[in-house]
Amino acid sequence: MRNYRVFISYSHKDIDYVLKISAILEQNGLTPVWDRSFSFGYGFHEQIENYIAHAHVFIPVITAESNKRGWVHQEIGYAKALHVPIIPISIGELPGEMISQLHAITLDETLKGAEHFLTYKAIDNLVQHSYHPSLSTYCCTEQAEERAELIVRLADEIISLDQYATIRQRGGLSSFQIPSVPITDPRWARRYNNGVQNNDFHCRRQLEERRVLETHARAAGCRLVVNPDLIVQNYVKAARVERLETFLEFIESMPDDKIDIAFDAGLDFNETVTLVGDWFSSEAFSRTTTSGFRQAIFTRHAPGIRRKIDAFDEEFGYLLQKNGVKAGESRTAAIEKIKSLSEM
Numbered sequence: 636m637r638n639y640r641v642f643i644s645y646s647h648k649d650i651d652y653v654l655k656i657s658a659i660l661e662q663n664g665l666t667p668v669w670d671r672s673f674s675f676g677y678g679f680h681e682q683i684e685n686y687i688a689h690a691h692v693f694i695p696v697i698t699a700e701s702n703k704r705g706w707v708h709q710e711i712g713y714a715k716a717l718h719v720p721i722i723p724i725s726i727g728e729l730p731g732e733m734i735s736q737l738h739a740i741t742l743d744e745t746l747k748g749a750e751h752f753l754t755y756k757a758i759d760n761l762v763q764h765s766y767h768p769s770l771s772t773y774c775c776t777e778q779a780e781e782r783a784e785l786i787v788r789l790a791d792e793i794i795s796l797d798q799y800a801t802i803r804q805r806g807g808l809s810s811f812q813i814p815s816v817p818i819t820d821p822r823w824a825r826r827y828n829n830g831v832q833n834n835d836f837h838c839r840r841q842l843e844e845r846r847v848l849e850t851h852a853r854a855a856g857c858r859l860v861v862n863p864d865l866i867v868q869n870y871v872k873a874a875r876v877e878r879l880e881t882f883l884e885f886i887e888s889m890p891d892d893k894i895d896i897a898f899d900a901g902l903d904f905n906e907t908v909t910l911v912g913d914w915f916s917s918e919a920f921s922r923t924t925t926s927g928f929r930q931a932i933f934t935r936h937a938p939g940i941r942r943k944i945d946a947f948d949e950e951f952g953y954l955l956q957k958n959g960v961k962a963g964e965s966r967t968a969a970i971e972k973i974k975s976l977s978e979m
Contacts, residue, residue, distance in 0.1 A: 636664055637941065639758050642690040642719075643669040644683075644710045646701035652726060653696060655746050656753070664755045685792050687714050689914050691762050691937045697725040697739065718770035718936060720761050724749070762938045771939035779927030782919060783840035789915045789935070790847040799854035800912025803947050806902065808866055809859045810909070811852075812882040813845035825877040828870055837927070849885070851911060856893040858951055862902035863976050869904060879977040886969055895962055896969040897954035907931075910947060913940040 641660055645653045657667040668686050687693055693714040701707050714721055723739035726746075740752045776782045793800055804810060814822045818839060824832040832838065851857075863882075866875045886894060907928050909917040919931035934940065955961065960968050 636755065637759070638666055639691040639755075639762060640666045640668050640686075640689065640937065641692045641694055641758065642686050642714075643667055643694050643696060644687075644701075644707060645669065645696040646698065646704055646707070648700045649696055649698050649726070652698070652724075652746060656694070656696065656724065656749060659750050659753050663750070663753060663758075665753075665758055682796065683710065684713065685796065687719060688717055688935045689793075689937055690714070690719050691913075691941075692758055693719045693721045695721070695723050697723050698727065717772055720765045720938070722752075722761070762941070766938040766942065771934045771936040773932050773934045776931045776933070777929060779929055780837055780840045782917065782928055782931040783844040785931075785933055786909065786911075786917055787840070787843045787847050789933070790851060790911055793911065793914050794847075794850065798912075798914075799851050800914050801855045802848055802852045802857035802859075803910040803944065803951075804848075804857070804908065805860040805899075805947070806907030806909075807904070808861050808863060808878060808882045810845050810848050811859070811885040812866070812878045813841045814881050815842070815845050815849065815885075818842060822877060822881070826874050826881070828874050830873065841927070848909075848911070852889070853893065855912070857889075857895075858947070859894070859896045860899050860902065860947075860951060860954060861896060862899050863973060864900060865902065865904045867976060867979070876977050879973055883970065883973045883977065886966055886973070889966065891963055891966050895951070895955070895965045897951050897965065898958055898969075898972065899954055908943075908947070910940065910944055913937050913944055916940050916943055 643653055643656060653669060657669065660667040668690065670683075687710060693711075695701070695707055695711055697707070711721065711723075725739040725741045726744060727741075740749070742749055774785075776785055814820065814826065816822060818832070818835060823838055824830055827833060861882075863879065866878050870878065886896065903920075905920050907917075907919050914937070915933060915935045917931050917933050919928035921929045952962070955965060958965070958968070
């Protein structure tokens with residue numbers, strides 16, 4: 636079963652309704668999210684926006700009390716702008732304005748019948764059937780440093796919500812061939828073809844990317860599609876050995892149940908895809924050996940990312956089978972292959 640996040644918007648005077656709705660969602664295998672889930676030390680309104688942006692479904696609880704609050708209309712408008720599926724629950728008569736344009740579940744004050752509307756199947760059908768590729772909202776970064784900065788910001792946002800996500804990555808040797816040591820370490824210079832380290836700003840952004848993705852991977856695991864031949868073909872011996880050995884150190888340090896690696900000889904040098912759970916995705920198809928990936932496209936649209944995960948996992952399973960290894964047993968085979976390449 637997929638883990639669907641359902642964000643609940645409400646007035647604090649309606650807390651009793653929310654407690655009942657939340658309990659129904661949990662009983663049906665769904666993940667209710669509301670301000671009870673927020674973390675201390677982070678902006679309240681920023682967390683609301685983040686949770687709505689990352690939600691699979693948005694449920695505003697509409698009552699005479701909540702309809703008086705301007706933010707209920709703002710949050711519905713925000714969810715609509717991001718194409719997050721909306722299921723309004725109206726307690727009593729449905730109020731006017733924007734809310735009247737939405738197809739709402741109307742219940743009495745006892746919430747009788749709510750369990751029949753908020754089933755896992757109903758939410759799953761809504762997410763699956765309301766999604767179309769044109770509904771995903773995207774943003775684009777031009778430079779490699781901007782791409783790394785946005786990956787770090789979005790990955791940190793997830794941690795700030797006390798969540799960790801499985802890393803799925805396709806491209807080269809993944810972000811885990813970036814050194815996880817201070818940029819003053821000689822390893823940073825060795826990884827470049829001319830033996831001259833890239834500028835400090837670029838290296839710091841890369842280091843931050845490696846570390847935040849590793850935090851998620853160690854907590855929730857990772858699936859990596861790599862092509863080490865790209866490193867062999869595009870870098871001189873010193874640089875490729877450094878990159879291969881850095882990647883090797885990472886996979887050797889991971890337990891079998893936290894990492895799976897599939898090799899794809901058809902993977903292009905200009906391609907990288909990063910999926911951080913179904914919280915956000917980043918895709919880029921333009922790079923150089925010295926500047927990294929440019930023109931990356933990001934989305935936080937959870938229903939759309941769910942489709943990307945399904946496609947990734949289907950291909951991943953095919954590649955493992957083609958490589959002759961089983962899920963959970965690919966790490967050992969990967970170590971042997973990377974070791975053989977680094978010794979060339």
